[in-house]
Amino acid sequence: MTNINVLDPGASALDYYGFELRRYREAAGLTQRQLGDILNYTGSLVGQIETARKLPTVEFSQRADAALNTGGLLSRLITLVMRSQLPAWFQQVAELEARATEICTFQTHMVHGLLQTKGYVRAVLGVLDETNLDDRTAVRLARQRIFEKEEPPVLWVILSEAALHQEVGSREVMREQLSHLLSFENNPQINVQVLPFAAGAHAGLTGSFNIYRFPSDPTIVYTEGYGSGHPTANPATIKDCSLRYDHLQAAALSLKDSAELIRRVMEDRYGEQLA
Structure with missing residues (x-):
C-alpha cells in the first residue's frame, strides 16, 4: 500500500496523477x-x-480539472494512466494506436477493441477472470479516446462474418455491439467491412493482424498470441501483410453492403426490430 506521506510521482503514471491531484487540492486549500x-x-x-490505490476515471478527471483550475492537466494525464494499466506486453500496441495516422485491422472472430462497447468488453475480459473487471474494462475503453483527437487516425476494419454470429455476452450485448458498428456507417474516419462466409478461402486464413501507418516512421505489422504481442517493421512482413490486406478488402463486402449484413444479422439473430 502506498504511504500517503511518501508518494513518488516518478514511480508510475498513476502515482504521478495522484501526486498532481493532491498538489492542486492542497493549493486550493481543500480537504x-x-x-x-x-x-x-x-x-x-x-x-x-x-x-494511487484507485484508478481515476475520465469523468472524475474532467470534474477535478474544472474544480481545481488545472488547465486540463488531469484529463491529459488520464490517457497515460489508462495506458499504463494495460498488460505490459500490450502497452506498445496502445502507443502505436495513439501515434498512427492509419490503422488497418483484420479480425477473424471478434470485434476489434477500438470498436467494442462496454458490455462487449466486459464479456471478453471476464472470461476466466473477473478480477478488477470494472477497472480493466475502463482501461480498454480508454483506448478509444484516440478518435477524440484533433486529427484522429483513419481506421479500416475487416471483420469476418463469424464475429457477427459469435454471441459474446448476451443477445442484448450483441444487439448493442452491432448497433455500435452501424453508428459509423457515415463516418469516413472509421470504416467497417465484413468478409462474408461466401468468400470461402481467403488471404486471412492464417489469423488476425493489424497494420499501423505513420507520417514518417516505418509501418508496423502486429500479430497476437496468448498473452503476447508481436510487432514488426520487417519489410518482407510489411509487404506480405499489406498484400494480404488488399486481397481481403477486395473479397470483403462494400461498406454499404457490410452495413446491410450487420443490420440483417442484428435483426434476425439478436431480435432487434428497426423502424
Whole structure:
C-alpha cells in the first residue's frame, strides 16, 4: 500500500496523477472530503486516487480539472494512466494506436477493441477472470479516446462474418455491439467491412493482424498470441501483410453492403426490430 506521506510521482503514471491531484487540492486549500463534495464523490475516493490505490476515471478527471483550475492537466494525464494499466506486453500496441495516422485491422472472430462497447468488453475480459473487471474494462475503453483527437487516425476494419454470429455476452450485448458498428456507417474516419462466409478461402486464413501507418516512421505489422504481442517493421512482413490486406478488402463486402449484413444479422439473430 502506498504511504500517503511518501508518494513518488516518478514511480508510475498513476502515482504521478495522484501526486498532481493532491498538489492542486492542497493549493486550493481543500480537504479530501471538501473536494469530494464539490466533485460529487466521496472524500475516501479522492484519498485512494491521491495515493494511487484507485484508478481515476475520465469523468472524475474532467470534474477535478474544472474544480481545481488545472488547465486540463488531469484529463491529459488520464490517457497515460489508462495506458499504463494495460498488460505490459500490450502497452506498445496502445502507443502505436495513439501515434498512427492509419490503422488497418483484420479480425477473424471478434470485434476489434477500438470498436467494442462496454458490455462487449466486459464479456471478453471476464472470461476466466473477473478480477478488477470494472477497472480493466475502463482501461480498454480508454483506448478509444484516440478518435477524440484533433486529427484522429483513419481506421479500416475487416471483420469476418463469424464475429457477427459469435454471441459474446448476451443477445442484448450483441444487439448493442452491432448497433455500435452501424453508428459509423457515415463516418469516413472509421470504416467497417465484413468478409462474408461466401468468400470461402481467403488471404486471412492464417489469423488476425493489424497494420499501423505513420507520417514518417516505418509501418508496423502486429500479430497476437496468448498473452503476447508481436510487432514488426520487417519489410518482407510489411509487404506480405499489406498484400494480404488488399486481397481481403477486395473479397470483403462494400461498406454499404457490410452495413446491410450487420443490420440483417442484428435483426434476425439478436431480435432487434428497426423502424
